[in-house]
Structure formats: C-alpha cells, structure tokens
Amino acid sequence: MTQQTESVAGTPAPGAPGPALVVRGLRKIYEAGTAPVRALRGVDLTVHAGEFVALMGPSGCGKSTLLHLLAGLDRPDEGTIALDGTRIEELGAQRLARLRRRSVGLVFQFFHLIEHMSALENVSLAALVAGAKPAEATARARDLLDQLGLLDKARELPAALSGGQRQRVAIARALANRPTLLLADEPTGALDSDGAAEVLDLFQRLHAQGQTILMVTHSREVAEGAQRLVRMRDGRILADGEPSGPVEVPAGLRVAR
C-alpha cells in the first residue's frame, strides 16, 4: 500500500477528507482492588487532521487512560473510536498492534527508550516494526534524528543523553512510522524548563509541517503552545477551545453539573 512518501513534513493538506480522530461516548472501568474505578465516564472528542491539541486536567482524571485507548493499548468498555475513519474499539490484539505500527506514535513522560540500544537503533526499531527494510529504516532514523538535531548523538546509548535529548529521541521514535496521530503523555513532565522548551518547540515545528498531535500536559505554559486546549475532569471532557481564547463548554456537561 502506498503511504505518504515525503518526510515528516508530508502531511495531508488542510481540508483533507474526514477528521483524524472521532471519539464518541467512551467509557472505561478498571476492576482493580475493592471498588471499580470509573476512569472514563463518556468522552466525546474530535481531532481534525493537522490539529495540535493539548489535554489538561487534574491527576487521575483519566488522561492517560484516554491516550492508551486511542493508541489501542487497551479496549474501552463502551463507546467508539474512529482513527482515520477506522473503528478500532472492537479490534483484536493482532489488529491493534498493526494499527499502532501504521497510524499511532506514542511519547511518554519517562521516555521509555530501550537502554541497550543506541539512539539510532531505538528509532530504526520502530521503523522496522512498521515494516521498513533495514536500509530504509536506518535512513529514516538518521533523517529524523537529523531533523531533531541529534545526528551527532546517533550512536549514543540513552544513558549518555540529557533528558531533553532523550525525549527528542523518543519523539523521533514515535514519528518513525509517520503516524496519523502523535500521542504524547506529559512529554515535558520529567524535563527541566530548557528541556521542556526544546520539546515544545519541536512539537510546534511538527505541527507546522502538518502533524496531528494530541498532547497531555500539566503545564499551562506548554498548553498555550498548542492550537487548541481540551480540559478533562473526573473522566469527562469539561471544556474545549482555543488555549487562550474563550472556552466552549459542551451543553451536556452544564446540565450534569
């Protein structure tokens, strides 16, 4: 199958058919311990191709859970998720894995690089999983590290890199499959202000090139770098709008409160 053949910059033009992500009535209950935890209580969210969305909310409100469901790492109890027009909530483990390798990039707060692989290998591993030939994977990894200003660190192991550098390698890894949707769970949470600025700057550049991004953050400052801000609380979307502009509050929520 043919995919986008340009570099990271090669994202579909604005106004491409359909939104990148449509979530309707998403519910997730964890049956851990004594009482079930209702982590998501009916989330509706639409993200258009090319959008850069920041997701904020207090700790434990279900942000990570939502991201994991969107990435196909777990399955919802109720509701639908359409990624690039494909419904994923009913897929099996095998299909979800293929979906992740084709359409999703995931970035974590604590990087989760593989310590025993060099920066270059960490990135090319993702490309290999996505189906690239070894030479192709290495070329793509080099290209990404180059764009992210890390080419001189390509042979280094993660332990030899600073926090910001490590997170940039992790982002390069998440981009290695040219994902439809880049999901980031508090990518600046473990970084100092310089590191955080580095990462935010990178996200903005990616956004400018057309990358669709959904980023969880605790930092108001980081969130303001995004194009749109979604607020969550107690497993629901509370508000949606421009980061600094007026906030649109969904009608249903107002009734519920």
Added chain:
Amino acid sequence: MPARDAGAPGTRGAVRLVARAELRERGWSLLALGVVLGLVGGVVLGAVAVGERTATAYPRLVEAVHLDDARLIVPADRPALIEALPTLPGVADAWLTEAWVAQVGGPQVQFMSLAAGTASHPGLVTPVVVDGRAADPAAADEVVVSERVAEHGMGVGTVLPLRMLTLEDMARFAVGFTPHGPATTVRVVGVARMPAWGQALPDVLAGPAFARALAGTGIGHSAYVRLDPGPDAAARFDEAVAAFAAAQPSIVGEYLTPGVEHPRAPDPAVQAAERALLLGVGLFALVVGLGALQVVGLGLLRTAGTARAARSVESALGMTAAQSVAARVGAAVPAAAVAGLLGAGVVVAAGTLAPLGSQARFEPEPGFRPQWALALAGGAALAALFLLVTAAAAAFAWRRRALAVPEPAVPREGSLAAVVGGSLGRWPTLLLGSRLAQAGTRRGVPPLVTTLAATAAVAGIVATVTVGASLDRLVATPERWAGGADITIADSREPDVVALAEDPRVAILAITDTSYARLGSGGTLGIVSITARKGTPPVALVSGRLPTAADEVAVNPRLAAERGLSAGERIDTLATGGAPHPMTVVGVAVVPNENHGPLGQDLLATGDGLRAVSPERNFPLLTTHVYARPGAAAALAAELGGRLELAPPTVPDAIRNLGDLGRLPDVLAVVLAVVAGTGLAHSLLVGARRLAREMAVFSVLGATPGQVRITLGVLAASTAVPAVLLGVPAGLGVARLFWWQVASTIGVGGDIAVPVGPIALLIAAVPLGAALVAAVPARRVRTPAATSLAAL
C-alpha cells in the same frame, strides 16, 4: 567480640526489631526456600549416602566375612602339604576344611564341589547369610549355598541327592567313571554371600556334623589362610606351596587349579562397575546441588531485593550494612532450621536404599542402614548454607542499593551479537532480541551462570546417555565379549566334534583351548586359542588383525591398556621347554574365557601357538562352542545334555555387573534433564520478567503479541544455544574417556555407541524448550503494556 558494631544494646535491639519485621513480611517465602533447599539438599546428601553405601559395600563385606588372604585346594594325595600348611612361611592362621566333589542326581549330568570343616573358625571365611539361616552345626544334612548357585534354582529348600567321587574317580574324569564314594542327601537351608567364590571355596558349604560324618571320604582339603602382615608374606607362601607341589605330584593335577588363589586382589570387574556407579552418583549430586543453589540463590536474591525500600529507611536510621545483614540472617534462622531438619530426614530415609547396581550383591547388611553422622553433619551444613546464602544475598542487595544506575556500555562494533543483530535486522524481533541478549551477558552473573549450568547439564545428559547406550550395546552384543555361543560343551571329544560339524543344525563350531604361557621376565599370561571347525566364529577384533602363525598373538584390551602394548611389539614368552619363543602382537581382540572375574585371557593365539608356549598336557577333552541355526538351539541342547556336560550360555560376571546398572544411566539422564530443565526454566522466567518494560515498549511500537513472544524466545534460545554447542561435544568427550576406562578394565573394545536420536532430540529440545518457556510470560506482558509503562 568487636565492641563497636554489636556492642551497644540499642543497636542490638534495632537488629532484633528489623529481623522480626523481616520475618513477618518475608517469613513464608523464606520458609518455602528453606523447604526447597532442605528437600533438594537432602536428595543430594542422600545420593552421597547411597554413593557411600555403594562404594563401601565391597570392603564392608570383605570385613564382615573375614575374607581370607589366600586359599588353595590340596588333593588328598598330597598329605605332606596338608600337614605342613599351618606352619608354612608367611602363614599367620589357617583353617582347613575337607573338600568333596559329588555327582548330583537329576535329569542332567551335573557335578558340584562342597566343603565342610570339623570346627568353624570365627576369624576366617564366615559367609554372610542373606536368605534362610546358617547350617546347624549338629545337622549333617544341612548346607548353605552361594547366591550364584541359588540364582540357578538351588535356593532354600532344595534337596540334593549326592554321590561322592573318590580321588581315583576324579582322575578318570576325562575317561569316564561311576562314583565310588558314599551317598548322602543334603538340604539347602540358607543362601550365603561372599565377595568371591572360587575353586577352593565351593558354592556349597556344610557344617561340622557333615564333616565328621563323612570324614576321610573327600578328594582333599580346602585351606583358607590368614597371611602375616608383611608385604612379602604372599610370595613366600606361594613359593613354599609350589615347592611342595613339585615334590609331590597329584593324580588330579589337571583338574585343580595348581596355585594359590588370592581373593583379596581387587577384582577389576567390580572396580569398573563401581567406578561407573560412583561417577553417576557424583554427577547426579553435583547437578542437583547446583540446580538447587541456583534456584534458592536467585530466590533469596529476589527476596532481598524486595526489601530495598525497607533498607533505605534502615540506612537513614544509621544502621550499618553488617547490622542490616545480621537482621536478615536472624530472620532466616527458622527457615534454615527447617532446611536442616528436612535434609537430615531425607538422608536418614535414604538408608532404606540398597547399594546401586551390581554392588547390591556385596552388601553385608541388606535393609535399612541409616547414616546418622551424615544426616547430622549434612543437616547442619544445609542450615548453615541457607544462612550463608541469605547473608550473601542481603549484602549484595545492600551494595546494589548504594550503587547508582550502572552506565550501560556502548555496543562494540563488529562484536558477534552486533553483526548478527545487524544482518538479521530485517526482523525487528531479532534486532531487539540480539541487543537484549548482548545486554544480558553484560549484565553479568545470572545469564552466565545459567549458560554454564545448562552447559554442564547438557554435557552430563549427553555423557550419561552415551555411556548408557555403549553399555546396552555391550550387554546386548555377545560378540563384543566373545560370547554368544548357544551351547558350550566342556567335555566333548573328537568324535563328538566331528558329528556336530556334520549336523545341519549347527551353523558355527569352534574349539577353544585355554592354558598359560610363562614369560622370560617372570610371571605368566593366560592364553587361549580358537580353532574353527565349521563356519567362522565371531571374534571381537578391536584393532589390527587376528593371529595366523604360531609366533603371533592378539592381546586383550585390558592388557593392551595396562602395558601399553600395540601391534608390532613382542612378548617374551617361553617355549614349552623353557627356551625363548617370543610372540609378536598383531592386534587387540577380546579373548573368550569361561572363568568368572575379569573378562578374557590375556592372549589369543593359534592352536599351534598355544601348544608351543604352554606346558605339556595330556587332556583329551575339548571345549566346544556351538552356534546353532535359528530355532535349533533348544532341541540340540536337549539332545546333547543327556550325554555331555553342557554349560548354559552364561554371561561373564564383568558383563553381568555392567548389565546390572540396567536403566540407571537413563534414569540419571532423566533426573538430570528434569532438574536442569527446571533450573533453566526458572532462571529464564526470571530473566523474561525482568524484560517486562522492554517488551511493553516493543508492544507500544506495534509489535504483535507473537513478535513479543518470539523476541523473548530468541533471547532464551541465545542462552541455551551455547549450552548445546559446548555441552554436546564435552559430554561426548567425557563419555569417550570414561567408557574407554571401563572397557579396558574389563577387557572389551572401548569405542562408544553414540545415541544419535536422543542427542539430536536434546539439541533440538533445549533451545526450543527455552524459547517456549520464555515466551510464556509474554502472555502476561501483553495486556498491561500500558499499565506496566504507566507504573514505571
């Protein structure tokens, strides 16, 4: 006592407090490890106990029966020797019994010898009765028999009508006779055990009443001698006996062993079997012990690792490493006690096990024989070991807590794993697998220990099954020990041989002649000749060729090994008259022998060769070996049995001893496989669980559950493959060395039989099994990929 550390009552209290907390939290898992160590350690010590019982069975029997140093049978026509015997040079003590040869009534012609003393001698030849009871000294009709005879159907209760031979009858043995001695009937009341029965110690022993009733009717006397302690006593005694024999020839000299037997000389057949057994037991104990140590060590390390948070608190409170370790050791005391008690219990229980294999035939005290000292010492050692390993694990965990996250090394360019990883990078699983494997070996001890332990286990299994296969082949292939004849006739004459050669039911007919040759350098060697009278008798040629001329011989593998003889070398044999008649070695071959004990005579010669070097004899009887056509053996034997003395197809003692090992090698291999397999599986599971984070990341990148499983499998296989690559050749090497030793001791060819099937199975099963085992936890890794990453 060092005053600083443990002196202050406050800190001692703190140690006790931590120990109590530790016991509360980890008491059960410590107890579980204690039980494992106790049981497995007990099995190891039990193996040692059985090994000890096996190794000491023979010497203990020698002690228990007051085995004589020398024995001989003196025909009645040498009265001077009988009279002088107690005062001969070298003799410290002697017991004289009268000896009889009797014809036993029954469907087949059969002769047996028996002996009885007019008084018993407590310090010489007191066989251990293992079935029934000893003969009543006052009953003239009671006998005990050797186990050898009992096995052939002459057990307790058998009634034997006997007709004694006179010395004159015996002298006409080859010509034909009817017994002229008295008739009597005896009853077998017991079965007795001795390290060695021989011509001078007959298989049937009667008591004083019998000796008195039949006094003076025997063919001579059997004498059992305790020699002076000096090193040359044996030689002086032999020399004196030889002088008497030369001065007073006997009319039955051809039928009785001329010289003195030395029953204490170590029997190589016994030694070979014993060596095989002890090696097996040692290997078993080693592998099981290492396996247990690995499991318990890793377990304690994990237990210590989970206490890391607690330890941070302790160090913040100012406890030293020694105190922290002391607290853990204190908490481990109950579990250590359990380990010790269980271990001691298993050792005591092992007292019910008989000595292994053929050595059980030498056990003087059959039945329960607990080893209290070993149980006590072993139990204490296990408890101490448990505490020691606990201390080591605690110290290790303390040190690790103090260390920063170790800096991973940069993968070396061009290292094997890098090259493999690079060229196979097409598959992401292989790239990741090889990198993690590389990291694993760098992470040090556990994977290396796992690989080494697996290598040792593979080598042990390969060696065991190979020795087992070689053993099976030997026992099942009579040609390898020059056996295999369907019928052996001890007293055939030339007309019998001619008739047999013409009989269409006879496929192969061979005549063997046995004698001895004197050497120019002193001493004698047994010599045998084989003459084919029909067909080609099978001879196990180990190397070179068979002799074809009168000055050529083949040597027994045992002699070849002992004296380093090979083809082309000469042996300084003397001709019948005493002139030099050297013979050239042309090959190594297994030489047949009807006697018990070590296999085969020393030399195999042509008939002419044997006659050239052996003493002048006038003996018309031929030993004929008949190889019947398929299905014809039974009828032939029934027909011949009425006229001739047939020896049933017997298996030599040396082969029987090895055959007694039975399935022991296979059992050992299975135990090894189970223990090593469990240990390997355990450490692979631990290793795989340690990679949960990496596998979760891999899954996030889009790896399917299958790919995750394959990666873990590749990793585990990379631990197991070196074990197979190194272990199989090492095992074959050990088996080759060991089997060569055993084979040359008993005098057969030392080439091993490689069990290709089982070894191929092992080669395939080890990496495959490792991969499968490691892939199991992937099931658990898969689902909570998100959870496991969120937790980190």
